[in-house]
Every structure is written in structure tokens, then in C-alpha cells.
Amino acid sequence: MTLAYNKEGSGDRTVLCITGLNGHAGFWTNFRKALAETCTVISFDQRGCGDNRDVAGEHTLAEIVADTIDVLDAAGVDNAIVVGHSMGGVITQYLALDHPERVRAAVFSGTFCVFDWYMENTNNLRQALLDKVGTEACAQFSAVMAMPGGNVMDERYNLHDRIVNVSSKAPDDVIMARMRAPYGFDRRAELPRIGIPSLVIGASDDLLAPLYQSKIIAEMIPGAQLEVIDGGHFFVNTRPETYLEKVGAFILSQPVD
Template identity: 35%
Template sequence: MTSALAPLQDGGTLAFTETGAGAPLVLISGLGGLASFWKDFASVCAGHFRVITYDHRGVGRSSPLDGSTSIAAMCDDLIGLLDHLGIEQAMILGHSTGGAIAQRLAIDNPQRLSRLVLSATFARPCAYMERLFAGRIEILDRLGVDAYRRHAVTLLNAPYWLAENDARVTAELTGGAPATERDAATIRARIKAVLGHGVDESLDTIACPARIVVAADDIVTPPYHSERLAHAIPGAELAVLPRGGHYAMRAEPALYRDAVLDFLRG
């Protein structure tokens, strides 16, 4: 595994990791934006592909986020990373917010994708999602980052998995660096970018092979969002896992692996 910083045209940098060999596969994290989100699944994929993960701007070891952002801006950062690595075309797997970034890439730069996996994501927030994320911002603003993160644990993880792994989650919540105002500002800006995403009218232009994956018990991006994506993207396949929550790759790694790897390997 190698880790490095990719310079971007505006002077920023993205921290990225590479592991494995073969056709390039980029795994795009969700709202948290950390490359480490994919650690276990990247290890599985590394036996088949050259796997690239990265910290989004404002997150982890990447350069800070100053001011607002958008899904389009996050997509531009991804293109900058691909250019730095000399990758003209890659397989893309985007989860949640990462799936929104992947949609933007597939619509605006179709030549950069060979295959597309959209994981627990959406083409446009519905009223339910708008209320959910407005509530998350309210928790962030009134109670702070630590309370926001504690609340997120109950949304993102399947209840049965959380019940069995409570000590692990507690260790993760308490083991990081203290939260800062910059962290809060970055989270707020990224949530607003999520709420500003909307490409449903352009999904029929996505031409590469696509698979949509979601768990039946996902309460952050409910399955009907994935059903709409699969209906709108020509030829897209839909895989609904029986359970797993929003983090199905964590709660049901074997089910998630089987739903994704066979498609990526063609």
C-alpha cells in the first residue's frame, strides 16, 4: 500500500492511498469523507484491482475546506486526483455522498468511467432526507460535533450490528482528535452540498454499465432512492440486500462483497 498527496489545480491537495494491481477502481466515501472508511472492503478488492481511496477536501489529511462546497466541486477534486494518477478511465464505486459525486462524474465526464456502482445513494434528496439532514445540522449547531457524531452512529449502522459492536463504536468515537470549529464548518458545508444535489433529469445520459446497491433497512437513503436510480439509468441493475443498514459493507460484508465484486469483475 502506498499513501501520498495529490496536488490540485487550485493549490489544494488530496491525501490518497493505493493498494493492489490491475484495472483502477476508485472507492468514494460518503459524508464523512475518509479513505479509511473503505479499509476492509479495499483489502478485499485489492486482490483483483488497483484500488484508490482518498480523503475528501476538508477531511483527514487532505487540505482544509474554506467556505462552501458542492457535489460538483467534489467531483472536480476527484477528476484532479485521476489526472494526477494518470488514470484516464476507472471503475467507480460511490457510497451515499460518494454516490452523488459518482453520478456527477458519469453525467459530465462519461469517458472517465468504465463501470459504475452506486451504493446507498440518491439522485435528489426527498422531503424525508431534507428533514433528516436538517435535524443533523440542528444537532451540530446546538450540541456540537461530538453530539452530532454520537447521533450519526444510530443512523448509519444497522441496529443489530450496533447492539453487537457497541464497545467497538464507543472506542471509535472516543479515540479520535478533539473536534474543532473547522470540523463543524466542514460538516455543515458538506451536508448543504448533499441537500443541493439534484441530477434526476440527467440520469438517462449515463451510458456505462451500472449497478445500484442498497440494504432494505437503510434509513438514511431508503431503498426507494435506489429503485428510482435503477429505473432512470439505462440498463442499470438493482441489488437490494436483505439487511445491513446504511453501512451494509460493515454489517454484512459478505453480502455487500457478492453484490459488488461480480459486477466489477464483469
């Protein structure tokens, strides 16, 4: 079954944007619209989320990878420049390693290459809040983790509204399954096999996918470019101009389709 997807722009470079835990293509709206002025941009809501909320699934990494390939097939795209944020960056690693013919270049954005003790403990706490306290508490804690207090007065963090106006992005069972998906993930030893142009971009104040993860990815992928900004875990949207400048320049440096 092919998921509903978005396709904007008509540029010679095709870019696929893959969202993280919340699974909603809306995460990319501003970036997608700006990039669509020069590129063809594809994004999609993942199973159980948004326009695909009613599509049942197991919500595993393998399933998301398969769905991503199905979206490319449905869009008639042989290969694309793939931009994956957070867990979407994990999916990008799977694509680059297991389906290299589908990826022309890759952007590993605010992501991780190993679900280590730090990430497990953080995620365990979020799952406990979801299971024992409820959706609101889990979402509020996640917002605080995503938007660290050092920049709490930055209006683009919108932390106050994120805490006060909590809304469910997906049913609780879907959120819980997606939270469990990356446990055991560790493909560090395989990263040197990635032979495509790669940009790794991370935030110095990201508490959900800490910068050390981005540094490991950049060190292990031959020729990878590392960019460090700030903006918390959602720096795609808290630092939109900087993100578009750095990621857009990398994308436009790639040969046309």
C-alpha cells in the same frame, strides 16, 4: 491542488472508491484491501478530512467532483470503474453524467438521486444538533440513524462503541459545510442518459439513504442491476462478505483496462 490519495494493487481493472459525508478513505479499508488482490484500487480523503484535513475548500458537490478528477489525473488514470457510497454515489452520478469519458462502469452504493423532503428533514436535525448541542450529540444521532435498532445486537454494527466513543472526523465547520452540500440535488431526469454498465446496491434498513432512492436510480438508468441487502447505511462494513461478493462480481465482469 491535488489531494493526497491511496493506490493499492496492480490489477488490470482500475477502481476508484469515493466516500460519503465523512470524507475519509478509511471507510473503504477492508473492501479496498480485498479488492486490491485482483484490481488496482484508488481512494482518497476529501478536503478537510484525514490526510487532506489542512486543505481548505468550500466543500460543495462541484468542488468534490473537480477534486475527484484531479486525483484520477494525478494517478495517471484516464477512466475507472467508480464505486461511490452515499454522497460519494452522488459524486459518481455527476461523473457519469458530466464526465462520462472518465467512468467505465459505476456502482451506486447506498446513495440517492434527489435530496427530497425526507433527506432534508433528517439532515436539518443533524445540523441543528451539531450547531446547538455539539459534535458528540450529532455524531451519536447519526450513528443511531446509520445502524437501525432492528439489528442492534449485531456485533458488526458496533453501535455501542460508535455512541460511546465518539470522535470528530473533521472540524465542525467542515462537517457543517459538507452536510449542506447536497441541498437542491436532483438529477433524476438525467439518469436515463447514463449509458455505462451500472450496479445499484442499497440496504433494506438504510434510514439515511433509504432503499426507495436506490430503486429509483435502478429504474431510470438503462440496464442497471439492482441488489438489495441489509446492514444499515454502512453496509459496506457491516456486510463486508456480501458487499465484496456482489460488487466484486460486477467489477470483475467488466473488460480489463
